Amino acid sequence: MTDVVLHMDGITKEFPGVKALDGVHLNVYKSKVMALLGENGAGKSTLMKILSGVYQKTSGEIYFKGEKLEVTGPKDAMQKGIAIIHQELNLIEGLSIAENIFMGRFPSKYGKVNWKIMHNESKKLLDRLNLDLDPKRKVQSLSIGQKQMVEIAKALSFEAELIIMDEPTDALTDSETESLFKVIEDLVKAEKSVVYISHRLPEIFKICDDVTILRDGSFVGEMPVSEINENQLIEMMVGRKLEEQYSYLDCKTEEVVFRVDALSNALVKDIIFDIKKGEILGVAGLMGAGRTELAKSIYGNIPCDIKDMSVSGVKVYGKTEKQAIDEGIAYVSEDRKKDGLVLGLSVGNNITLSSLGQYSTATVINKKSEKNCIHYYKDAMSIKTPSVNQKVKLLSGGNQQKVSIAKSLSVKPKILILDEPTRGVDVGAKKEIYELMNTFKKEGLGILMISSEIPELLGVCDRIMVMHEGKISGILNRVEATQEKIMRLAIGAGESIQ
């Protein structure tokens, strides 16, 4: 018989015009790790924000340790023993570890901070996490994994009974992930309970006891992890049978649509490659290999020297983003929130941001032809939104990504550069994006696709170009490429295969 620590019953949350959660249940058991799964936009974050007091629920009840719980705000939640560790960490970089742990409640007398107590207490907390760090050290000098541990230490300092982790391993290295799992095990041993949110299914099987699945704001099911496999999980998440995840389409021609000859600047060196009409050229490499920098250099965002660059045989210059677009090159940024979308503007206005000139005469916008374009892309890319006038920030990650791609497509490019097109996008939307890419291929576009997920590159690309320290370390054909060969080239261990 396991004790239920937290019981959320029939939680409903309505935002103006949208029902984000509809009667959702969640149980968390004592000394257990509960996985919370669902696609982007399924309502996981909203549910956790209600639990941690960021949002107020519209209806439903929460019971914590057998008592009814009302949370008025994040601080209140913490004091009641519920701590959340957000995907984006909430630490103040310029302050020390100890100051961050005790933020807002420094041990003090008559307004004078007792540093000794603070540092000693912090040290004890860090020791509990097997972390050999000086509490006086500034947070900005820590790695992301260490910062996360500081957040956990902060949660422990509140004697939190329930710790929520929202995609904690997204930015961690493998060894940091291992030590996080170790800490989670220790937490469980110390009779704490954990809610674990992640897109990485193998992790769920590794550390979670039970799993709760949400889809489109509704509760789908709860079951022990031991009674389910990965495919069943995905099916429950997306609500349909999952066939082959990647769908490769062979429609490559011999006609070169894009050629880059000797592109160099401070970040990338001697880049030479071409893309055929209807081909996807993948770009693999480790962080810092210069992949995004290459894309931005081609796109005129980063100055560079080029011996020659041509689109369909016509020499192009791409000195500015606008010139690149006019010459037939479009770029979809890896960071859609920072570089891709104007979040405060509507879906429609974002779609036409790059191509507004096409629907205007003497700078006056022809609203009717603009609207036609917006609806064309909304339908063609099946962007799910209540209205094209909806602010784009209210859309799910996958739909935002589609808007970002639609914006670049609307300029009718010949070359489409996709930088991490499936990052932060759920399984179902990923598949839709791959299928869209196949459609673009058929229409004769050349695609340069940057990705950090090697299986994805192997799944959809015709050729894969691997970069290492700003240089091309090899270009592999679809048939010869393997995960291992790509890794060897990415770490600079392989000889050039051209």
Add this chain to the structure above:
Amino acid sequence: MKKINLSKFQSIIGLVIFSIVVSLINDRFMTGSNILNILRQTSINSIIAAGMTFVIITGGIDLSVGATLALSGAVVAMLISLGYSPIVAIVAALAVGGGIGFFNGIVIAKGKLQPFIVTLATMTVFRGITLVFTDGKPISAGYEKNAEFLSNIGNGYFIGIPIPIIIMILVFIIGFYVLTQTTLGRYVYSLGGNEEATKLSGVNTDRIKIMVYTISGVLAALAGIIITARLSSAQPTAGSGYELDAIAAVVLGGTSLAGGVGSILGTVTGALIIGVLNNALNLMNVSSYYQLLAKGIVILIAVLLDRKNK
């Protein structure tokens, strides 16, 4: 079916309620001549605030408008007194204003500097130039035929409406049109919402910045011409502190200082709220010291209410 978003109109509702209250307290408020009076007094601030709206929606600010107003006013008075035709004088003054704005825009866009600092500096520079140019003394436009034409802009009527009001209405109609119907307007909003994304979308963001500061400069000059015309002379210290009134009108109208959000209609309302408040306090014989106090408090309350609704 369609839900009307009341918060969109809250500054207008505020203005209407406020006007009703004032008219109940004082029966001289709701008379035709007083309304025209308010509108005429508001016209200067409104015209400056219209330009300021463009700048603030891009996430910038223009502190140099008061100094621009003074220098352009001095230029128009000087040229008229030297016997130039009013058209030449007016075009020259507008060009001076546009030039100052263009300069601000170039420095901000190409120098990648904070608009606050840049326009704080140019505000001081151009106030200084005005004082040097006028030797610190008022410049009379003189009494020639040309001066009379100029004076008409400030004091004349067209179909019974004072000309400054007509100019103000035209400025607002054009401003509204540009912001809502043209590519420039759309880029102004998207630049304020996310500059990097706008730039990566192929928009020449530097050009948009230069354009909004130029617009702000031209409209400040237009306000300067009207003030000079009204008094038939230019004061070297004219327009001191007007930048703050314009910013207040824009913010009262619901435009966010963070950029990306705002409207011309809001700015009209904001300017009118300030105008009605000034007029009401005058009608009630409140001393000008208390007037400042009251104005500040009203602005604070208004933005607090606005904040609550978000």
